[in-house]
Amino acid sequence: MRSTFLRPANLAWKAASSYESATDSVPLLILPQPVGTGAKAVDGARSMDERSGDSLAAGGAEPVSAIDVRLVDVTKRFGTQVTAVDRIDLEVTDGEFFSLLGPSGCGKTTTLRMIGGFEQPTSGLIELQGQDVTWLPPYKRNVNTVFQDYALFPHLTIFENVAFGLRRKKTGGAEIRRRAAEMLELVELRGYDGRKPGQISGGQAQRVALARALINRPAVLLLDEPLGALDLKLRKQMQLELKRIQQEVGITFIYVTHDQDEAMTMSDRIAVMHRGRFEQLGRPQDLYERPRTSFVAGFLGVSNLMTGRIDGADGAYAIVRLDASTALRLPREGVSDGASVQLGVRPEKIRLVGEGSATADLNVLSGRVRDASYTGVSTQYLVDIPGGSKMTVYEQNTARAAAAGLRRKGDMVGLAWSPADTFVVQPGRTEPAPSRYQEAPDVRRT
Amino acid sequence: MSWFRRHPTATAYLLLAPGIAYLAIFYLYPTLQMFLVSLWTGTVEAGYQLTFNFGIYPQALAQYSDHFLRSLLYGAIATLLTFLIGFPLAYFIAFRGGRYKSLLLFLVIAPFFTSFLLRTLSWRIIFADQGLALGPLKDLDLLPEEFRLTATPSAVIAGITYNFLPFMTLPLYVALERIPPNLLEAAEDLYAGTWQRFRRVTLPLALPGVFAGTLLTFIPAMGDFVNAELLGSPQSQMIGNVIQARFLRVSDYPTGAALSFILMAAILVGVFIYARVVGTEELTGGTS
Numbered sequence: 001m002r003s004t005f006l007r008p009a010n011l012a013w014k015a016a017s018s019y020e021s022a023t024d025s026v027p028l029l030i031l032p033q034p035v036g037t038g039a040k041a042v043d044g045a046r047s048m049d050e051r052s053g054d055s056l057a058a059g060g061a062e063p064v065s066a067i068d069v070r071l072v073d074v075t076k077r078f079g080t081q082v083t084a085v086d087r088i089d090l091e092v093t094d095g096e097f098f099s100l101l102g103p104s105g106c107g108k109t110t111t112l113r114m115i116g117g118f119e120q121p122t123s124g125l126i127e128l129q130g131q132d133v134t135w136l137p138p139y140k141r142n143v144n145t146v147f148q149d150y151a152l153f154p155h156l157t158i159f160e161n162v163a164f165g166l167r168r169k170k171t172g173g174a175e176i177r178r179r180a181a182e183m184l185e186l187v188e189l190r191g192y193d194g195r196k197p198g199q200i201s202g203g204q205a206q207r208v209a210l211a212r213a214l215i216n217r218p219a220v221l222l223l224d225e226p227l228g229a230l231d232l233k234l235r236k237q238m239q240l241e242l243k244r245i246q247q248e249v250g251i252t253f254i255y256v257t258h259d260q261d262e263a264m265t266m267s268d269r270i271a272v273m274h275r276g277r278f279e280q281l282g283r284p285q286d287l288y289e290r291p292r293t294s295f296v297a298g299f300l301g302v303s304n305l306m307t308g309r310i311d312g313a314d315g316a317y318a319i320v321r322l323d324a325s326t327a328l329r330l331p332r333e334g335v336s337d338g339a340s341v342q343l344g345v346r347p348e349k350i351r352l353v354g355e356g357s358a359t360a361d362l363n364v365l366s367g368r369v370r371d372a373s374y375t376g377v378s379t380q381y382l383v384d385i386p387g388g389s390k391m392t393v394y395e396q397n398t399a400r401a402a403a404a405g406l407r408r409k410g411d412m413v414g415l416a417w418s419p420a421d422t423f424v425v426q427p428g429r430t431e432p433a434p435s436r437y438q439e440a441p442d443v444r445r446t
Numbered sequence: 447m448s449w450f451r452r453h454p455t456a457t458a459y460l461l462l463a464p465g466i467a468y469l470a471i472f473y474l475y476p477t478l479q480m481f482l483v484s485l486w487t488g489t490v491e492a493g494y495q496l497t498f499n500f501g502i503y504p505q506a507l508a509q510y511s512d513h514f515l516r517s518l519l520y521g522a523i524a525t526l527l528t529f530l531i532g533f534p535l536a537y538f539i540a541f542r543g544g545r546y547k548s549l550l551l552f553l554v555i556a557p558f559f560t561s562f563l564l565r566t567l568s569w570r571i572i573f574a575d576q577g578l579a580l581g582p583l584k585d586l587d588l589l590p591e592e593f594r595l596t597a598t599p600s601a602v603i604a605g606i607t608y609n610f611l612p613f614m615t616l617p618l619y620v621a622l623e624r625i626p627p628n629l630l631e632a633a634e635d636l637y638a639g640t641w642q643r644f645r646r647v648t649l650p651l652a653l654p655g656v657f658a659g660t661l662l663t664f665i666p667a668m669g670d671f672v673n674a675e676l677l678g679s680p681q682s683q684m685i686g687n688v689i690q691a692r693f694l695r696v697s698d699y700p701t702g703a704a705l706s707f708i709l710m711a712a713i714l715v716g717v718f719i720y721a722r723v724v725g726t727e728e729l730t731g732g733t734s
């Protein structure tokens with residue numbers, strides 16, 4: 001079983017480093033190409049091993065990206081009352097930056113801890129690179145963790161912290177020194193070897209934690225809100241840094257956060273968690289453009305949600321009737337005639353038009369401006385729609401919008417948007433608090 | 447209020463003053479006094495005179511060196527034993543105690559509710575040659591008639607171990623309890639199995655507790671005389687017994703005082719070397 005742990009990235013890395021020492025060449029860091037992008041045999045090292053073992057047995061021309069982590073029907077209960085994780089399935093592919101996103105208490109940490117081996121599932125199966133690890137202790141898993149508060153060993157120097165994993169694996173002293181230097185270089189902490197964790201800043205401690213985990217070249221790196229303790233500016237900087245490092249080393253990252261911006265900017269794919277379940281899993285743009293539940297629509301950015309009943313079709317679109325006098329259109333797929341649906345549209349997709357102006361291809365509602373606030377890049381409107389609901393609209397402050405003039409409180413306006421931008425959500429198992437409109441943090445998303 | 451703010455140093459001394467005064471009156475003064483006593487010559491009957499007889503130090507040391515060595519040996523063995531018993535105990539309470547932590551800690555210190563002397567006396571009764579523990583076994587011929595526990599060095603060491611166990615256990619508990627659980631998880635995550643995790647993380651982080659516990663046990667154990675008195679024989683007398691006898695039985699104050707100072711000096715030197723060996727770096731976690 002040991003051999004299945006020798007994954008391509010490892011081999012490539014090893015090959016690269018032996019190449020480096022053999023030729024005594026200049027570059028300090030030779031890291032493998034990102035794996036799993038379909039780029040075959042970028043360098044000599046890569047060509048020596050296309051996916052080993054199992055996939056060869058499986059045979060044939062399958063996609064290069066293999067499953068690194070697989071959760072099958074995993075449930076975790078604490079006692080009889082708390083179901084922290086509720087029957088989730090997950091497949092994370094090699095080299096992917098995968099995020100678990102959700103509000104506090106939704107089960108993100110528990111999920112991560114089960115992958116790391118700190119917690120055993122009540123039921124279900126966990127596989128790492130095809131091997132069932134459900135009952136393996138952490139030290140037997142080819143996975144490393146960056147803990148939320150870093151968990152650096154206070155009695156050891158930065159160097160010894162970073163070297164800890166290799167020492168336990170009985171790697172030779174010279175190799176440890178070389179790789180630790182390489183890692184401290186990667187996280188830009190050269191020269192800090194001799195300090196103790198109490199003598200460095202939070203951001204630096206964060207990097208040490210990263211180096212300490214990455215030096216072991218795990219198949220998967222688990223990160224539990226690693227930037228949670230940093231201030232906003234440092235956070236932004238470290239987000240880019242983490243992304244760079246992930247691309248450089250090509251290791252699968254599973255990243256836990258409750259910050260939607262962070263998840264959106266960094267991830268290849270995101271699973272939005274809510275009450276121990278995956279509400280939706282997909283690429284950031286899919287989650288944003290096509291949220292499938294009201295929870296996702298409200299948690300990722302701002303959504304305007306309405307309810308109506310499907311009433312016939314019009315070409316590619318289904319017609320949805322909100323009330324006797326109002327009908328909208330939305331993409332037909334996945335809705336059935338006569339069904340009652342909840343539909344939504346993002347605030348920045350809506351344009352303000354003159355009241356009653358005919359815009360044939362668009363969905364149009366009319367309403368009265370309740371509130372307008374100018375935020376520089378855009379103006380945020382809150383519009384009352386007949387029937388009692390409110391819509392949030394973000395209008396870019398372009399020349400066109402300026403020419404139309406700033407709408408004032410009490411003005412009658414038309415709201416127009418493309419039927420293609422309309423999405424249908426399933427009512428969540430539980431209604432999330434913020435779904436209609438919320439304030440500032442999401443303005444950046446427009 | 448503002449005066450205290452403007453004079454932080456003076457404020458600090460003011461706060462220290464009661465403590466300093468207390469120590470000066472009840473510790474410093476008697477210590478100096480005792481030092482002078484050690485330099486007296488004479489007898490109780492004829493009276494004493496301060497003659498600065500420093501010769502009494504080498505003389506006392508030579509005369510009672512056996513007792514010093516015995517104290518050192520018994521103290522060291524007892525300290526080791528308290529550590530070997532106390533560490534697993536503290537470890538269990540700290541990491542596995544769960545909601546019974548407070549109760550278990552209470553049980554550790556529960557013996558303190560009974561007098562030290564009384565408990566040791568009851569040991570003597572329980573383990574007497576025909577006592578509660580040995581009597582029945584001897585009656586059943588499971589033990590030879592001449593077998594005994596009391597009046598042996600083992601009994602003295604066992605008594606010291608028992609009496610000082612809480613002094614070892616509590617500091618160890620405090621040190622272990624303070625170790626953040628995620629450090630242990632991090633060690634496991636970094637491929638340390640149970641033993642390596644203990645050896646590389648738990649133990650080094652518990653070192654301040656080990657240091658405090660061994661000192662709190664060893665120092666009083668070295669000077670103890672109750673256990674040797676009640677559980678030992680004339681052949682297992684410790685230096686504490688000699689000092690006690692010099693003062694209270696034969697009223698040879700100068701020798702008793704000199705022995706006390708030799709003991710104090712020996713302990714100070716020992717602690718100093720110990721601190722150096724264990725390393726202050728490890729103790730502070732290098733955060734200074």
Ligand SMILES: Nc1ncnc2c1ncn2[C@@H]1O[C@H](COP(=O)(O)OP(=O)(O)OP(=O)(O)O)[C@@H](O)[C@H]1O
Binds near residue numbers: 083
């Ligand atoms: N050891 C435990 N015993 C009992 N309940 C627990 C335990 N660990 C977690 N829980 C519960 O399980 C649920 C999920 O917890 P988890 O730590 O996974 O949340 P999270 O998504 O990481 O939240 P946060 O963003 O606040 O860190 C919570 O309701 C929590 O109270």
Ligand SMILES: [Mg+2]
Binds near residue numbers: 109
């Ligand atoms: Mg968490």
